[in-house]
Amino acid sequence: MKPTAFEYHPATTSEEAVALLAEHGGDAKVIAGGQSLVPLMALRLARVDHLVDINGVESLSGIRSEEGLRIGAVTRHRTAEKSALVLERAPLLAAALGQVGHVAIRNRGTIGGSLAHADPAAELPAALLALDGRVTAASSRGTRTIDASDLFTGFLTTTLEPDELLTEIALPPWNPKAGWSVQEFARRSGDFAIAGVLTVLSLNGNGRVDDARISLIGVASTPVRARAAEQALIGETPTDELWSAAGERATEGLEPPSDLHGSAAYRRQLTRTLVRRSLHEAASRIGAAA
Ligand SMILES: Cc1cc2nc3c(=O)[nH]c(=O)nc-3n(C[C@H](O)[C@H](O)[C@H](O)COP(=O)(O)OP(=O)(O)OC[C@H]3O[C@@H](n4cnc5c(N)ncnc54)[C@H](O)[C@@H]3O)c2cc1C
Numbered sequence: 467m468k469p470t471a472f473e474y475h476p477a478t479t480s481e482e483a484v485a486l487l488a489e490h491g492g493d494a495k496v497i498a499g500g501q502s503l504v505p506l507m508a509l510r511l512a513r514v515d516h517l518v519d520i521n522g523v524e525s526l527s528g529i530r531s532e533e534g535l536r537i538g539a540v541t542r543h544r545t546a547e548k549s550a551l552v553l554e555r556a557p558l559l560a561a562a563l564g565q566v567g568h569v570a571i572r573n574r575g576t577i578g579g580s581l582a583h584a585d586p587a588a589e590l591p592a593a594l595l596a597l598d599g600r601v602t603a604a605s606s607r608g609t610r611t612i613d614a615s616d617l618f619t620g621f622l623t624t625t626l627e628p629d630e631l632l633t634e635i636a637l638p639p640w641n642p643k644a645g646w647s648v649q650e651f652a653r654r655s656g657d658f659a660i661a662g663v664l665t666v667l668s669l670n671g672n673g674r675v676d677d678a679r680i681s682l683i684g685v686a687s688t689p690v691r692a693r694a695a696e697q698a699l700i701g702e703t704p705t706d707e708l709w710s711a712a713g714e715r716a717t718e719g720l721e722p723p724s725d726l727h728g729s730a731a732y733r734r735q736l737t738r739t740l741v742r743r744s745l746h747e748a749a750s751r752i753g754a755a756a
Contacts, residue, residue, distance in 0.1 A: 469507035488606035498579035539578025592689035596681035618688035645751035692716035713741035
């Protein structure tokens with residue numbers, strides 16, 4: 467199928483993109499890498515009257531260190547995945563990006579596009595959540611920042627307004643002594659994960675857990691932080707039993723979707739196992755710089 471007719475607006479500055487979004491409101495959509503939007507338009511699952519292309523907006527691309535890390539919305543997945551800055555300051559993000567589809571997808575797909583698309587099976591929304599990151603959104607009303615925990619509200623839905631342009635993400639400073647892990651399961655390499663777990667873990671001077679972040683992929687309509695499991699880890703001494711208990715805790719109350727790829731019960735069991743593996747791997751990386 468082909469998309470319905472639309473007017474194409476190539477923007478060269480973010481101000482121009484914001485003005486176009488203000489003018490056309492709900493009839494307009496930003497196009498970045500096009501890896502999600504173009505298939506949706508071609509299948510007529512999305513109807514767009516005005517397409518605002520931000521690929522030519524240079525100021526929206528790039529990675530810089532500033533109180534942590536800032537990454538422009540149009541930065542490609544592959545650029546961030548291979549960036550020395552990201553590898554050093556956000557190794558979890560680099561590893562998560564390495565799991566996104568195939569290299570061809572990552573060469574086009576953008577950081578902002580993946581977050582704005584908000585697929586609960588996608589790696590980047592879960593990584594932003596695990597890293598306590600935030601996004602900046604610009605509109606004709608000004609700019610605002612949105613914490614990852616306030617960004618994802620439902621399946622393919624965020625708190626971004628239709629006229630808002632996601633301009634960059636900000637990640638807080640990385641604790642170089644922290645361990646991290648990305649564990650997911652897909653039937654074929656490059657497929658969206660059936661379930662996945664991203665973990666950040668650190669220990670205090672007494673060898674007890676002082677920070678634990680567990681972000682789950684594919685088990686709800688949004689990415690989810692397993693807060694109760696995280697809390698239960700604080701102050702504990704790492705053991706395999708502790709990681710198994712965290713897996714149990716992380717899946718309590720979860721209502722994963724059932725579909726052709728797996729039942730809810732299968733996803734719950736997978737998540738239990740992946741949480742255990744992920745914490746085990748994160749613990750093994752503690753103190754080892756990326
Ligand atoms: C075969 C295939 C396999 C894939 N596998 C995976 C996978 O395993 N994991 C995964 O995470 N993803 C996967 N993807 C999706 C891929 O990561 C997309 O690139 C990503 O989801 C969207 O990024 P994009 O830049 O292409 O956005 P686009 O497709 O251009 O846009 C997606 C949505 O975001 C909006 N948008 C884009 N940029 C902005 C912005 N700056 N501000 C506001 N709104 C914006 C658009 O209007 C649209 O609604 C796959 C895609 C394909 C085709």
